Amino acid sequence: MTTHRTLILGAGAAGTAAARALAEHHDLDVTLVGRGSEEPYSRMLIKGVAVGSSAPGVTRLPLPSVRFVSDTAVSIDADVRMLGLRSGLTETYDSLIIATGSAPRQLASSVAGAAEARTTGTLTTLHSLRDALHIRRILERGPRNVLLYGGGIIAAETASLLADAGHGVTLIARSSFPGESVFGARLARSIAELHRDRVDTLFGATLAAVSHDERTVTAHLDDGSSLTGDLLIVALGTVPLSPAPWNGGILVDDRQRTTVDGVWAAGGATVHDDARGMWRIDHWEDSTAQGTHAAQHLLHVLDRGHDPGPYLPRSAFLAMIHGHVVSGVGLTAPGTTRIEPGEEFVQVHEHADGTPVGASGLDAVLSVHRWRERLHGVSTV
Numbered sequence: 001m002t003t004h005r006t007l008i009l010g011a012g013a014a015g016t017a018a019a020r021a022l023a024e025h026h027d028l029d030v031t032l033v034g035r036g037s038e039e040p041y042s043r044m045l046i047k048g049v050a051v052g053s054s055a056p057g058v059t060r061l062p063l064p065s066v067r068f069v070s071d072t073a074v075s076i077d078a079d080v081r082m083l084g085l086r087s088g089l090t091e092t093y094d095s096l097i098i099a100t101g102s103a104p105r106q107l108a109s110s111v112a113g114a115a116e117a118r119t120t121g122t123l124t125t126l127h128s129l130r131d132a133l134h135i136r137r138i139l140e141r142g143p144r145n146v147l148l149y150g151g152g153i154i155a156a157e158t159a160s161l162l163a164d165a166g167h168g169v170t171l172i173a174r175s176s177f178p179g180e181s182v183f184g185a186r187l188a189r190s191i192a193e194l195h196r197d198r199v200d201t202l203f204g205a206t207l208a209a210v211s212h213d214e215r216t217v218t219a220h221l222d223d224g225s226s227l228t229g230d231l232l233i234v235a236l237g238t239v240p241l242s243p244a245p246w247n248g249g250i251l252v253d254d255r256q257r258t259t260v261d262g263v264w265a266a267g268g269a270t271v272h273d274d275a276r277g278m279w280r281i282d283h284w285e286d287s288t289a290q291g292t293h294a295a296q297h298l299l300h301v302l303d304r305g306h307d308p309g310p311y312l313p314r315s316a317f318l319a320m321i322h323g324h325v326v327s328g329v330g331l332t333a334p335g336t337t338r339i340e341p342g343e344e345f346v347q348v349h350e351h352a353d354g355t356p357v358g359a360s361g362l363d364a365v366l367s368v369h370r371w372r373e374r375l376h377g378v379s380t381v
């Protein structure tokens with residue numbers, strides 16, 4: 001009998017979780033493929049590297065004891081079940097779990113000057129360890145003036161960390177209440193207030209063009225005004241990074257199966273479409289849970305475990321913003337929200353039929369976490 005060969009593509013949250021779940025099955029041949037140009041690291045921890053509060057080494061991700069191949073995948077041939085690698089080598093598989101994560105959403109091509117500013121390094125995203133090391137080098141020159149463009153969690157947390165480290169920060173966001181589409185209206189309003197107390201804010205402004213010289217960058221806004229700083233960080237959220245033949249996210253079912261036989265996917269690269277509608281979560285713990293789920297279902301198909309059942313998002317996330325804790329569980333994407341009565345600020349995110357699918361709040365970690373077991377109309381206790 002030949003040994004079943006499983007490839008896991010992507011050595012981040014979801015990929016290492018899947019590998020961990022399979023590692024103890026010594027009768028399976030499991031290989032984790034990580035990008036050739038980097039040591040596997042935790043993307044979640046790169047913020048601290050960027051602002052200089054953590055050493056780059058703390059981001060290193062421990063690898064499960066499976067075969068590891070450090071080589072970027074450049075093609076997937078699902079017909080013959082083969083992965084092509086940048087080195088020219090190939091890896092064949094019986095089963096494949098894709099966990100390639102996400103890419104930062106870039107500025108629209110209509111924003112003149114952005115590409116040039118990017119080449120000089122005065123404009124950057126904060127998505128990779130490389131980005132973080134670049135930002136760190138600029139901030140090491142002493143207190144800098146940083147322009148931050150975006151309204152989501154990464155923009156908010158980065159603004160907070162930069163202010164704590166003594167840098168000047170101007171947070172520019174298109175919405176009057178940044179992050180409304182991420183946090184929900186009420187929470188976004190509270191977070192906007194926190195920003196106004198600690199950093200310069202310019203809300204309701206759109207970046208129209210960028211210009212730069214060797215050391216500074218200028219953001220030109222749609223109202224004709226402009227702002228100059230030492231660095232412009234663009235933090236507009238993420239888009240799924242899915243290898244061809246998938247584009248714009250890998251659609252998975254409730255067992256993390258793709259539409260291609262023998263292929264599962266997990267984490268930021270995936271999109272679910274189920275009773276909750278179309279949804280995607282790009283948080284560390286949820287990606288880990290999806291990776292584990294994909295591996296468990298694969299084991300079930302191979303008669304080595306129980307069916308894990310449908311994947312129901314219950315994972316938690318947490319963000320420190322100007323000394324306050326924004327926390328969430330489950331699916332906190334916009335939709336109907338209702339505020340829980342009580343002293344703490346907790347909002348429950350509901351499906352159209354009233355089923356709670358997520359909860360989020362400000363300085364209410366325990367109350368938010370209590371919702372974890374009550375989501376999706378299926379109790380876990």
Ligand SMILES: Cc1cc2nc3c(=O)[nH]c(=O)nc-3n(C[C@H](O)[C@H](O)[C@H](O)COP(=O)(O)OP(=O)(O)OC[C@H]3O[C@@H](n4cnc5c(N)ncnc54)[C@H](O)[C@@H]3O)c2cc1C
Pocket residue numbers: 009010011012013014015033034035036040041042043044045046047071072073074099100101102126127128154241243266267268269281282283284285287288316317318319
């Ligand atoms: C600055 C920042 C801060 C964050 N902070 C938090 C936080 O505080 N809390 C939280 O919950 N989440 C946070 N996140 C989000 C979290 O890091 C992601 O949700 C999580 O990493 C997604 O896991 P993943 O496995 O889908 O993708 P990743 O962890 O990104 O892993 C994907 C891996 O696949 C590799 N890969 C991609 N393409 C190929 C290829 N062709 N060949 C080989 N390898 C490939 C990538 O290099 C990467 O190693 C943060 C993200 C960023 C950018």
